Amino acid sequence: MADALRLEALLDNLEALLDFVAARAKALDVPPELAGRVRLVLEELLVNVCNYAYAGSGARGGAEPDSPGLVEVRCLRRVGGQATNLFCVRIRDWGSPFDPLTREAPDTGAGLDERPVGGLGILLAVEMADHLDYCREPDANVLTACFIMNPTANHP
Amino acid sequence: MEFTTNKIGGYAVLEASGRMDAVTAGEFEKACGELMDAGETRIVADLTGVDYISSAGLRSILSSAKKLRGMSGEIRFCGLTGMVNDVFTVSGFAAMFKLFDTAADAAQD
Known part of the structure; x- marks a missing residue:
């Protein structure tokens, strides 16, 4: 199986992207108990890309000028700090520069009447991933979400 | 998602199951809306059968x-x-929100 999948950044493709990551996680021996968190973080980040990455700008990365832009997910295993095994998913889009992690976090202490509807997606992604970072490549936004699998056998 | 509804005391109990995600969350809002249309204003949402929820699910709840x-x-x-x-x-x-272990607990008072 390829370790990356690139599709048009449309909500209609969300299931396919999430199912691809789930299948890759399984193939890379990610513990099943992480599956829910991985899906949640990826859903939030991908919905964000589908809704905003290509909004208001000419789509780039698409096969044709008028087609929606593309989004790519790539899965890998990495050894992180303190020799932890990490499962990482990298999301890349070719839209305008945008770092969703710099947006102000919503007030989770507000009551029902004060709460705006929405704005919780990035908060959930930040809280549920073990590491989440953004970087801008010359022509792409890159978000990397990592999940600690377990300490390596050599460093219990 | 799948839903069943029943009544305990003054509460309509909405049992939901499946995933509440960006694709399906609107179904929860619709199910609540149907209860409201039927005159129910006190609802217990039983999420025992829901194994996944994202911000889209929270949005429909809110x-x-x-x-x-x-x-x-x-x-x-x-x-x-x-x-x-x-x-x-x-x-x-x-x-x-008020959270309870079971629908029977939630439907008291």
């Missing part, structure tokens, strides 16, 4: 809760497990 508040009604929850419980905690929904 939207339904605000409508119920506008009708002087209320929504409470029971049966939160696993990551659904975690998401309620992280988002502050666990503090904003």
